[in-house]
Amino acid sequence: MSKESSYSLMNNQLRALIDGEPNLIANLSNASALLYETLPQINWSGFYLFEEASKELVLGPFQGKVACVRIQPGKGVCGTAFEQNRSIVVEDVNQFPGHIACDAASQSEIVVPLETKNGELIGVLDIDAPITGRFDEIDQKYLEEFAVILMNAVN
Template identity: 50%
Template sequence: MSEKQATPLISQLLATWIEGEASQAYTITNYANAAAILFQNMRALNWVGFYLFDEVNNVMSLGPFLGKPAVALIAPNAGVVGSAFSSQQTIVVDDVNQFSGHIVCDADSNSEIVVPITTADGRQIGVLDIDSPELNRFSRQDQADLEDFVATLLPYISA
């Protein structure tokens, strides 16, 4: 198996799109296209977006997303977003109603995955947040693919 085949298809699509756009210097554009690629190419999603860390104010602020309007500011350690950011670990929640402190943006959301975005030198940038109306929507394979997706996106947002 070649290295290209080992890369998840969603990451290949992202890399091809961003490289094709020559948009390396346009961070917000790349976040927006990344959210759209996920929203259109993964099944059963109702919200995909980014929360970006504002270290001056010590808060996660809403970045590019697709879905219903969402909470604009989330404190580190608050909800699934803040917990994943603070722990620097991907969090998969099979049933958001069972997650103590879950922040409700869309009452139709039933499961969630949040992947931290961190540079190789440890600078915390934010998180990728994805919600689904289905319970138990996100598998271990989804987690691995989305972690690879974030790694593929990183060079285009951390310049």
């Protein structure tokens, strides 16, 4: 099966999994598990959600080793993607200025912003891999689609 076909199947599984369920935490929990179980060569998948009170990204549902709990907008890959409201693919995290190393095994990363149907930026999807160069434009395209599917289910 091609990479694109695998992603299409995963995104269809997400649609079925969250159909009729508007709860954000429940959907993010299942989404992180789906990513972790489906994507090859990753070691972490999860979400950071923006907390208005602290003005920080706070750890949300995830799969993998324990993680950093709070990230300031503009810091690390997650904070930068959130602040710039754009997806970021990092081939080698050791070359990313200010990378936050929660797990020394992580070598590459992709982060996708999460935007609600009304355009509110609420957090990011973060996926790490234990190899360099794991993510490319195909991953970005389909993970951005994954994020839209997920956010369209939330009220």
